[in-house]
Amino acid sequence: MGAVSDALRLRVVIEAPPDAIVKAVTEADLTTEWLAETVETTPERYEFSGRHVPRGDRARQRRLEPDGQAVRFAWDLDGPEPSEVELTVTPEGERGSLVALAHSGVPADSRTALEAFWHLALANLAARGEGYPTTPPLDFTLPAQGEARVRAVIAVPPEEVYACLLDAEQVGRWAGATATIEPTVGGRYDLGWERGPVAITDLVPDRALAVSWRPPDSVVRWDLRTSHGHTFLTLVHGEFDDDALAEELRLRWVPLLVELKRMLELGPRWQPLADRS
Numbered sequence: 511m512g513a514v515s516d517a518l519r520l521r522v523v524i525e526a527p528p529d530a531i532v533k534a535v536t537e538a539d540l541t542t543e544w545l546a547e548t549v550e551t552t553p554e555r556y557e558f559s560g561r562h563v564p565r566g567d568r569a570r571q572r573r574l575e576p577d578g579q580a581v582r583f584a585w586d587l588d589g590p591e592p593s594e595v596e597l598t599v600t601p602e603g604e605r606g607s608l609v610a611l612a613h614s615g616v617p618a619d620s621r622t623a624l625e626a627f628w629h630l631a632l633a634n635l636a637a638r639g640e641g642y643p644t645t646p647p648l649d650f651t652l653p654a655q656g657e658a659r660v661r662a663v664i665a666v667p668p669e670e671v672y673a674c675l676l677d678a679e680q681v682g683r684w685a686g687a688t689a690t691i692e693p694t695v696g697g698r699y700d701l702g703w704e705r706g707p708v709a710i711t712d713l714v715p716d717r718a719l720a721v722s723w724r725p726p727d728s729v730v731r732w733d734l735r736t737s738h739g740h741t742f743l744t745l746v747h748g749e750f751d752d753d754a755l756a757e758e759l760r761l762r763w764v765p766l767l768v769e770l771k772r773m774l775e776l777g778p779r780w781q782p783l784a785d786r787s
Contacts, residue, residue, distance in 0.1 A: 514616065514618065515618045517614040517616070518616055518625060518628060519610075519612050519613075520784055521609065521783065522632045522633070522635070523607070523608055523636075523779075524608075524636045525605070525640050526607055526639035528599050530639065531599050531607040531609060531635070531639055532579075532599050534638065535635070537551065538550055538551045544634040544644065546558035546559060546566065548560045554573060557573075558571065561649045562627075562648060562650065564587070564624055565587060565650075566651075570585055570586040571586075572584045579599060580596050580597060581598075582596050587624075588617065589617035593614060593617070595613045596611070596612045596613075597609070597610070622758060623650065623761055626764035627648070627650075629765040629768045630645055630648065630768060633771070645661075645663065645767070645768065646663070648764065653753065653760075654760040655753050656748055656749050657749055658748065658756050658760035659745070660744075660745045660764055661742070661743065661745075662767045662770070662771045663740055664743060664775065665775050666740070666774045667739055667740075668736050671770075672716045672719065672734060674774060675719050676691055676693040676719070677691070678691040680773070682701075684773050685701045687703055688702040689701050694713070696709055699721040705723075708722045709722050712731070716734065717733070718733050718734065720732070729748070730747045743767070747759050768783070
């Protein structure tokens with residue numbers, strides 16, 4: 511019997527009225543804009559599948575009895591028992607909404623993929639509600655090969671993104687640690703995580719940043735380009751002989767880029783989706 515991880519809990523405040531967010535969560539034609547390619551929602555069913563869903567080869571969900579304002583469903587992830595998801599929408603402030611997710615019974619070997627999936631889904635629900643660009647979803651049917659590649663569209667110009675990537679205080683906020691950065695080629699670039707020392711290997715003002723990385727020995731590169739005042743950010747982490755490692759890193763980078771994007775777009779309103787306390 512496989513191990514089960516702790517419940518995954520995320521929350522996001524959206525500056526949109528609760529009735530609009532409830533529709534986005536419960537009406538299939540709106541839900542496809544942030545959750546999955548194929549969605550079916552009725553009072554008896556809440557099912558979704560497709561390439562942007564972990565193990566999305568078929569609908570694996572079974573709607574549970576309603577509980578107040580919550581959408582509740584079981585999700586079979588090939589664990590010892592189906593996992594359970596509760597998604598609630600409640601008023602926040604005068605015209606805002608608080609969306610809270612609790613996903614329990616998650617198989618340990620699915621945890622990283624589901625963290626990436628739910629961070630993307632809730633961030634895109636919020637972006638849709640507030641009029642920001644959404645983040646391209648992951649294709650779980652095409653795992654990484656040789657390198658981890660993740661993209662984001664950020665509604666600020668590249669010079670703001672570039673400056674953020676070299677600002678230790680801002681990096682520490684989205685990375686969830688105490689960062690140390692010496693913003694020159696050869697300078698230290700430390701996100702405060704448990705790993706070996708790294709250094710900046712390339713700097714192209716407002717366009718690119720690359721750093722060495724270990725373990726494993728590799729390079730992380732951020733490339734920035736602009737379109738209509740927005741930044742198209744591509745992160746590439748590689749090269750690896752182990753495709754499974756490349757895929758794990760692809761999944762682990764997703765929540766971090768989600769937080770980087772939201773922090774830059776929301777400014778003082780930003781709060782991380784996951785509780786870091």
